[in-house]
Amino acid sequence: MLQVEQLTKRFGKKAVVSDVTFELVPNTITALIGPNGAGKTTTLSMLAGLLTPTSGIIRLDNPRPVQQQVGFLPQYPKFFEWMTAFEYVNMMGKLSGLSTVDALQRANDVLRFVGLYDERTQRISGFSGGMKQRLGIAQAILHRPKLLLLDEPVSALDPIGRSDMMKLLRELAETTTILYSTHILHDAESMTEYVLFMKDGCLVEQGHIDEVQQKYDAPHIAITFVQETDALQFASQSELHVSVSERVVTVEVHNNKPTMQHIMSRLAASPFQVEQVAYAKMTLEQMFMKVVGEDA
């Protein structure tokens, strides 16, 4: 559906995207994951046809112009805030070449799909961040693109907005191929089939999430403390290789060390209250840190 070969973008002497090569599987969701400044926006902008690559190849299966095949939601979408949601989407439909009748019909359809139909006559200026993000998606899918590119679609949303957006993307993936960028790995984990890990403009790992997980996963023991402060204190006192996320301390197991018995006896001798101790799978965040060679 989309093949990218040795895509490179330089600004002056600085290469912000270097030799990026990957392929998207039709009707799947791929997450482009990387820290701030990794080159995600630059990559997506080139794929959307908004930025000219310095070198490399972007190949879509269909020879039609990119704009007709690709929908794009920028990181900070801009709207005419004085318009109503319907007026805005209807106008964008006409601008993209739909007839008056089609634009009207399609505007209603996409607003219904993103859950803004009941708010269609409200001015955009009164919309919340989550509603604006959904309006951005409505505009991006107006022309029924086969490929949808979304730049940080969930980063600015609260947990409910994020969960709504993820549900929407899963529905869209039934008929559309989705590539979205994020640095929120927790969300990526629950709605992603393929991952592209990016650092300093380069893809450092890619593949199906399960395969990447298998490649890097090491056994872990996850200890859930009752208090977050206990988790932090236990981690700071530990000579083991540990990481902390809220109330959970994760201990990496190397050569069968430490054993569960060792951990249990350490905990029994400590003053901390423990809720649960269990073997655990590596999270996407731990995986990313391992791939880019930094401690979680």
Ligand SMILES: Nc1ncnc2c1ncn2[C@@H]1O[C@H](COP(=O)(O)OP(=O)(O)OP(=O)(O)O)[C@@H](O)[C@H]1O
């Ligand atoms: N027009 C430009 N001119 C010069 N440098 C640029 C330009 N656009 C982006 N850069 C630089 O390219 C690098 C990658 O930026 P980019 O916005 O693609 O990263 P990102 O991964 O999307 O980051 P974020 O998560 O913060 O949005 C950054 O160092 C940025 O400063």
